[in-house]
Amino acid sequence: MSKPFEVIISDGQSTLQLNRVAQALRGIPKGYEKAVSRAMNRAATAGRAAAVATIRNEYTLKASTIRRHFTIERASVGSLEALVIGKGTMLPLVQYKTRPKTDTTGNARKPVRVQVKRNGGTKRLGSSFVFKGKILQRLGTKSLPVKEAYGPAIPLIASNDEISRNVRNVMQETFAERIDHEAGYAINEFIKKKRG
Template sequence: MKASAIKRSFSIKRATANTLLVTLQATGAPIAVINYSARQTGSGVSVNVKTGRKILKHAFIASMKNGHKGVFVRSGGKGSKRLPIKELYGPSIPTAAG
């Protein structure tokens, strides 16, 4: 994951002469799996998580018409059509930091 994405989620409230307290707060929504160095493979998508690369079977990387790129899986049941698809998300920065 890029350092800029992590830095954006942190806010620092600095100490003052009146308040001798520093606060570091992490905020943010879940992060798309495409940001975890995702690569398309023959059996799915390989992503780089904390403990090394993992394969997400039956997942695929796609670009939408508006230019958005993501890792998706088909969310329909057995024997369903090609749609709908669902984008995959990983943990948010506050969850990962905790």
């Protein structure tokens, strides 16, 4: 298992925007916490989407394959931090762009070609064949033993500086965009309860 990829957003860094929100919501019980946690959760969702899109732009993986390796730990009123976490082991090479897709054993022998990154062409994978939806590689000159061929794990890919920086930037921008809206929503919610 690769080391998990994590990006965190928290209210630990005091900003002018957060100070302004805290002032605006000071008379509303848990108003600040509600507004901040909602904005953080929006930011985390946007961060996960950015991670999927950025990896998809660089690697030949399907978006659904990438997305299932990411989870979000949501912020709450009691915990003002949200995390985007990428976990997983190395991916079977067949999940990247490969040719052919059908079995290459017996009379259907063809060379197996693989493309992991979009900016590189397909490369021939020596001593390999496709069998029952898996790419297998021979470990010697004989037919057996064989092992399944794997490509890089999602946490390893996501740790790339460009990808992690993009996720972090998207999360910070989304949080900055959402916090005022969520503060306004908390104020309206409080007014409605007072009237109701």
